[in-house]
Structure formats: C-alpha cells, structure tokens
Amino acid sequence: MxxxxxxxxxMPMEEKKASPHRRIKxxxxxxxxxxxxxxxxxxxxxxQGVLEEALGKLLGHPVTVKGAGRTDTGVHARGQVIxxxxxxSIPAQNIPVAARSLLPPDVIISSAEDVxxxxxxxxxxxxKTYCYRIWRGDVPDILTARxxxxxxxxxxxxxxxxxxxxxxxxxxxxSLRATGSSAKTTVxxxxxxxxxxKPGPRGETWEFxxxxxxxxxxxxxxxxxxxxxxxRGRLPAGTIKxxxxxxxxxxxxxxxxxxxxxxEKVTFRT
Amino acid sequence: MxxxxxxxxxMPMEEKKASPHRRIKxxxxxxxxxxxxxxxxxxxxxxQGVLEEALGKLLGHPVTVKGAGRTDTGVHARGQVIxxxxxxSIPAQNIPVAARSLLPPDVIISSAEDVxxxxxxxxxxxxKTYCYRIWRGDVPDILTARxxxxxxxxxxxxxxxxxxxxxxxxxxxxSLRATGSSAKTTVxxxxxxxxxxKPGPRGETWEFxxxxxxxxxxxxxxxxxxxxxxxRGRLPAGTIKxxxxxxxxxxxxxxxxxxxxxxEKVTFRT
Numbered sequence: 001m002x003x004x005x006x007x008x009x010x011m012p013m014e015e016k017k018a019s020p021h022r023r024i025k026x027x028x029x030x031x032x033x034x035x036x037x038x039x040x041x042x043x044x045x046x047x048q049g050v051l052e053e054a055l056g057k058l059l060g061h062p063v064t065v066k067g068a069g070r071t072d073t074g075v076h077a078r079g080q081v082i083x084x085x086x087x088x089s090i091p092a093q094n095i096p097v098a099a100r101s102l103l104p105p106d107v108i109i110s111s112a113e114d115v116x117x118x119x120x121x122x123x124x125x126x127x128k129t130y131c132y133r134i135w136r137g138d139v140p141d142i143l144t145a146r147x148x149x150x151x152x153x154x155x156x157x158x159x160x161x162x163x164x165x166x167x168x169x170x171x172x173x174x175s176l177r178a179t180g181s182s183a184k185t186t187v188x189x190x191x192x193x194x195x196x197x198k199p200g201p202r203g204e205t206w207e208f209x210x211x212x213x214x215x216x217x218x219x220x221x222x223x224x225x226x227x228x229x230x231x232r233g234r235l236p237a238g239t240i241k242x243x244x245x246x247x248x249x250x251x252x253x254x255x256x257x258x259x260x261x262x263x264e265k266v267t268f269r270t
Numbered sequence: 271m272x273x274x275x276x277x278x279x280x281m282p283m284e285e286k287k288a289s290p291h292r293r294i295k296x297x298x299x300x301x302x303x304x305x306x307x308x309x310x311x312x313x314x315x316x317x318q319g320v321l322e323e324a325l326g327k328l329l330g331h332p333v334t335v336k337g338a339g340r341t342d343t344g345v346h347a348r349g350q351v352i353x354x355x356x357x358x359s360i361p362a363q364n365i366p367v368a369a370r371s372l373l374p375p376d377v378i379i380s381s382a383e384d385v386x387x388x389x390x391x392x393x394x395x396x397x398k399t400y401c402y403r404i405w406r407g408d409v410p411d412i413l414t415a416r417x418x419x420x421x422x423x424x425x426x427x428x429x430x431x432x433x434x435x436x437x438x439x440x441x442x443x444x445s446l447r448a449t450g451s452s453a454k455t456t457v458x459x460x461x462x463x464x465x466x467x468k469p470g471p472r473g474e475t476w477e478f479x480x481x482x483x484x485x486x487x488x489x490x491x492x493x494x495x496x497x498x499x500x501x502r503g504r505l506p507a508g509t510i511k512x513x514x515x516x517x518x519x520x521x522x523x524x525x526x527x528x529x530x531x532x533x534e535k536v537t538f539r540t
Contacts, residue, residue, distance in 0.1 A: 029412035078412055078472075110409045139380045142299035142348055143417050143532065202348075262413065 021085050024092055025115040028067075028080045031106040032258065033146050038071045038080065047071075047107060051082065054102035058095070059088040068121040068266040069128055072218065074258030076147060079129075079265040083121045121266070127191060129211040129265040132224045132256065137203025148205065149224075149260035155231035157206075160195065163230050163240040164208075167193040167223065173216055174247035176226065178255065181217030186247065189213045209264075221256045229253030291355055294362055295385040298337075298350045301376040302528065303416050308341045308350070317341075317377060321352065324372035328365070329358040338391040338536040339398055342488065344528030346417060349399075349535040353391045391536070397461060399481040399535040402494045402526065407473025418475065419494075419530035425501035427476075430465065433500050433510040434478075437463040437493065443486055444517035446496065448525065451487030456517065459483045479534075491526045499523030 028051065036044035040052070048065050055063040068081040090098065095112040103109070135141060135148035136155075167190050174186040192211040197204050208224055226243070229235040235253055243252060298321065306314040310322070318335050325333040338351040360368065365382035373379070405411060405418035406425075437460050444456040462481040467474055478494055496513070499505040505523055513522060 029410070031412050031415075076412065105415070106412070108410050108412055108415070140299070140378050142301050142346065142376070142378055145301075145375070145378070146416075147413050 021087070021117060023083060023085050023115050023117045023119055024095065024112055025081060025083050025119055025121070026095065026112040027110040028082055029078045029108040029110055030076060030080070031146065032071060032074050032076045034106060035073070037073045037075065038067050038069075038077075047077075047080075050104060050107055054099055054107075055084060055095075057102050058099055059086045059090065061087055066121055068125045069215070069263060071261075071263055072221075072258050075261045075263070076259075077263040080263050081121045081125070081266040081268075083115070083119055085117075121268075124268050125266050126269055127211050127213055127267045128215060128263065129192075129209065129267070130215070130220045131262050131264050132208040132210075132220055132260050133262070134206040134208070134224075134228075134260060135203065136206055137200075139202075141202055144205070146259060147262065149256050151228060153232060155228065156233070157195070157197075157231065159237055160227045160231040163227055163237070164193050164195060166241045166244060167210070171244040172247035173219055173244070175243040175249055176219055176222045176252055177216035178218035178222065183216055186216060188215065188219075218255055220261055221258065222252050224256040224260070226253030228256065291357070291387060293353060293355050293385050293387045293389055294365065294382055295351060295353050295389055295391070296365065296382040297380040298352055299348045299378040299380055300346060300350070301416065302341060302344050302346045304376060305343070307343045307345065308337050308339075308347075317347075317350075320374060320377055324369055324377075325354060325365075327372050328369055329356045329360065331357055336391055338395045339485070339533060341531075341533055342491075342528050345531045345533070346529075347533040350533050351391045351395070351536040351538075353385070353389055355387075391538075394538050395484075395536050396539055397481050397483055397537045398485060398533065399462075399479065399537070400485070400490045401532050401534050402478040402480075402490055402530050403532070404476040404478070404494075404498075404530060405473065406476055407470075409472075411472055414475070416529060417532065419526050421498060423502060425498065426503070427465070427467075427501065429507055430497045430501040433497055433507070434463050434465060436511045436514060437480070441514040442517035443489055443514070445513040445519055446489055446492045446522055447486035448488035448492065453486055456486060458486065458489075488525055490531055491528065492522050494526040494530070496523030498526065 030047050034045065035047050038047045040046050040048040048067065051065045052063050063084050065082050065084050071077055092112045092114050096109040099109050133148040135144055135150045136152065138152050140150050170187060170189045172187050177186065190210065190212045194209055196207040196209060198207060210220060226235065226239060230237060230239050300317050304315065305317050308317045310316050310318040318337065321335045322333050333354050335352050335354050341347055362382045362384050366379040369379050403418040405414055405420045406422065408422050410420050440457060440459045442457050447456060460480065460482045464479055466477040466479060468477060480490060496505065496509060500507060500509050
C-alpha cells in the first residue's frame with residue numbers, strides 16, 4: 001500500500017460531504033514496453049497503477065483513474081483518455097507539468113481539463129483510433145524498434161489493401177478476437193481502415209490506421225496478423241471477407257505483437 | 271567475472287598458435303538510454319560490456335570489442351562500427367542473427383564481415399556522422415521522446431542556419447568541448463553541418479546533421495546547445511564564429527542532453 005494511502009487522515013463526515021467533487025479529463029501518452037497493460041493488476045506494473053500513485057501524491061488524496069480503453073501488455077498510447085475525481089483545487093491546466101516529476105519518463109499527461117461530473121471516458125467515447133506500425137527495412141532500426149513490428153519479408157501490398165476494404169462497416173468480429181474477453185456482443189462498427197506507407201532513407205514504415213466504435217480483445221493485432229498472412233501468401237485472398245461472413249468459424253492469421261500497436265485517439269460526443 | 275571467462279580451459283601453446291585469427295568488422299545499433307555509454311566502465315552497464323559478453327558466448331572464447339568512437343551516457347547509435355578478433359569458424363554473415371538471442375533488445379548487430387587483420391575502427395575511420403534530433407511539438411511525443419530533445423519554445427531557424435555555416439571547415443573546437451577529454455589536439459575538420467526539418471501531424475522534428483574527421487568530448491551536444499541558445503536570443507548572433515576564432519575563450523551555450531544524439535555512420539578508407 002503506498003504511503004499516501006497508509007497515512008491518510010480520517011475525515012469527519014461533514015467535511016467529506018462539503019468537499020467539492022471536480023471531475024478531470026486528461027489525455028495520456030505512454031510507452032507500453034515495460035507495462036503489463038493499462039489496467040491495474042494484482043501484481044506487476046501497470047499504467048493505471050503508476051498514474052494513480054503519481055496523481056494521488058499530486059492531489060493529496062487517493063485517486064481512481066478510469067481509462068477510455070484498456071490496452072494490452074506492450075501496447076502504447078498517444079491519445080488515451082482518462083477521468084478522475086478530485087477534491088484538490090489545483091488548476092486543471094497545471095496538472096501535466098506538475099505531474100511530470102512524479103511520473104516515470106514512459107508516462108506523460110499531455111493535457112487536462114475540468115469536465116461535467118457525469119463524464120465517462122468509456123461510455124461517452126464514440127470511437128477509438130489505433131495505428132499499427134510495421135517496419136519494412138532489411139535491418140532492424142533501433143530508433144523505432146520499440147514501436148514497430150519488424151517484417152522484412154515480401155508482402156503483397158495491393159492484396160492487403162483489398163482485404164482491408166472489407167473491414168469497413170458493421171460486422172461480427174467473433175473470428176478476429178482472442179478468447180478471454182468479456183464483451184457482450186462481438187459486433188463492431190469500423191468507420192475507417194486504411195494503410196499509409198511512410199518512406200524513409202533506411203526503409204518504409206507501413207502504418208495501418210483503424211477507427212471503430214469499439215474493439216475486442218486483441219482485435220487489431222489479429223486483423224494485422226491476418227492481413228500480413230494474406231500478404232505473404234500463407235492465407236488465401238478473401239480471408240477477411242470470409243471471417244466476417246462466418247463469425248466463429250476460425251482460421252484467422254497470427255497475432256501481431258503488441259509493440260507495433262498504439263492507441264492514437266479517442267473521440268467523444270461534442 | 272562471467273562464467274565463460276572463469277571456466278575457460280587452458281590451452282597448450284602449440285594449439286593456440288595454430289588457431290586462425292580472423293578479424294571481424296560489424297555495424298552495431300543501440301538505444302543508449304539505459305547504458306553508461308559505449309566504453310566499458312569499472313561499474314555499470316555499457317554497450318561494450320554487453321557486446322563482449324554476448325559475443326564471448328557466441329564465439330566460445332573471451333572477446334575484446336573495439337568501437338570506432340565512444341558515445342556518452344544516453345547517446346544512441348545506428349551506425350557504430352566495431353571490430354574483434356575470433357578463433358571461431360562461424361560465417362561472419364551469420365553473426366547478426368546468431369547474436370540476437372544473446373543480446374538485450376536495445377543492442378542490435380546489423381551486419382558483420384571478415385576484414386583484413388590490420389583493420390582498426392578508430393584509426394581507419396575517415397569521418398563520423400552524428401544526428402541530433404529536436405522535437406518541436408507543443409506536447410511531448412511518447413514515440414520519439416527517448417530519441418529527441420523536446421524544445422517547444424520559439425527558435426529563430428534562419429539565424430541558427432547562419433551560425434551553422436561557420437562550423438564547416440578546419441577549426442579549433444577548444445571552446446566547444448567539455449573538459450575531461452584526453453584529445454591531443456582540439457582541431458577538427460567538419461565536412462558537413464546542416465539542418466533538416468521533418469514535418470509531422472503532431473509537430474516538426476529538427477535534425478542537425480554533422481560530419482567530421484573526429485569529435486571532441488560532448489562537442490556535438492555543446493554545438494547544438496549553443497545553436498539553440500542563439501536561436502532563442504540567449505546568446506548573440508555570431509557566437510559560433512567567435513568561439514571558433516577565439517578557442518578557449520569560453521562562452522558556449524548549454525550542453526544539449528544525450529538522448530537527442532545518435533551516431534549515424536562511420537566512413538572508412540576504401
């Protein structure tokens with residue numbers, strides 16, 4: 001138990017009732033390499049755990065952080081959104097800088113603002129955007145190795161783009177998720193899915209961008225692994241279409257590693 | 271002392287003489303964040319130490335690695351060149367893949383080849399190229415934070431380019447190096463020094479590329495810190511010219527942090 005919890009002074013009921021309850025919304029970035037994912041676990045270092053400890057110290061009371069989405073072990077975020085309730089009077093815009101010295105270098109609070117107390121980063125999110133990055137150089141590149149999946153082998157890009165087009169729309173992704181998720185439905189609406197090739201002096205980076213109203217457990221990584229397996233001829237053309245038309249039939253490709261994945265943006269109702 | 275040194279069997283003189291002495295040249299990349307620089311230290315983790323341990327296991331005998339240049343704590347490399355002598359008969363081109371499982375993920379051997387036994391990565395190097403990266407976004411970017419210096423404030427780019435032009439040529443860099451180096455002369459020949467602006471959706475990265483026949487202790491970081499200090503109006507225009515014309519007079523800018531620096535390439539006599 002962290003020190004600030006252990007020594008928290010007990011508070012009389014009247015005073016507790018009188019304290020203002022501000023809700024703060026914050027955008028958070030993290031390098032997921034050394035974390036067991038976002039969500040707090042009984043053991044191991046998580047982004048939520050690190051944020052709650054730092055923000056607890058900053059705000060002077062125990063803090064519960066809620067994230068817009070869970071990310072798995074090794075998955076990064078540049079646009080995770082969290083919310084928390086505080087009794088502190090600190091101006092919200094001061095939180096990013098004030099938290100910097102309390103957070104490890106692999107977790108950054110980009111911005112913070114006061115929001116309506118009813119704000120819920122999970123329920124109010126209308127879409128999330130992920131990017132999966134594949135490094136296509138002949139040799140690994142140390143400056144991007146933590147954030148990309150190195151795949152130097154031959155891949156049929158046009159075929160992968162054709163497969164990708166089938167993802168857009170309302171589909172049952174039961175064949176493109178890992179077991180272990182507690183989702184009530186496996187139907188998701190994919191608003192956008194596209195590839196962007198970024199050239200560079202040492203090789204290309206292939207970025208797979210996908211926006212949906214929600215994602216199932218390991219869904220993006222299984223989609224990318226399946227697209228790669230089609231692109232290298234291990235799975236036939238039309239695999240994505242078949243998997244979506246016959247949910248639960250199985251036959252997806254490999255699960256691409258977490259390190260290539262990044263939660264880029266969460267969009268809310270305006 | 272690592273196990274392979276402790277239990278090395280003693281060898282009769284005849285056999286030792288008969289063993290072939292191959293010299294291997296290899297290109298190495300590393301993420302310097304968690305290393306106390308390249309060169310082996312009495313205490314602490316260094317790139318040389320990690321390479322010697324992994325290559326010792328791979329080649330079956332103690333290995334001494336010599337690098338083309340030392341890099342300081344936190345400085346990265348995409349094109350460091352090392353040499354070593356081995357008695358092993360492993361084909362050189364197999365070394366990068368064979369060493370992968372013996373090396374930590376932040377050190378990569380990109381390529382290896384047999385070279386003349388006289389090859390010396392320090393003495394035979396005719397030039398080295400470094401890149402210093404500055405992240406100019408309003409907010410830090412977690413995917414580049416390990417490899418860039420975040421400087422969101424105003425900088426006069428044109429003025430910095432004008433200062434940079436004075437670096438090219440043969441100059442005495444006594445005012446642009448840190449004490450503690452054992453260099454015999456402080457004169458170096460800068461073949462190229464230029465800025466490249468890389469635009470991106472979240473902000474620009476300013477890259478400072480410099481090629482010289484050699485570098486003094488912290489020279490690139492002091493040059494970049496001085497250029498920034500001129501660009502933000504903390505030092506007057508003409509500072510670089512004055513520092514080079516009056517070596518040892520002092521008055522350089524701040525020392526930019528190691529994390530932004532990367533040894534990109536070492537060029538040898540052909």
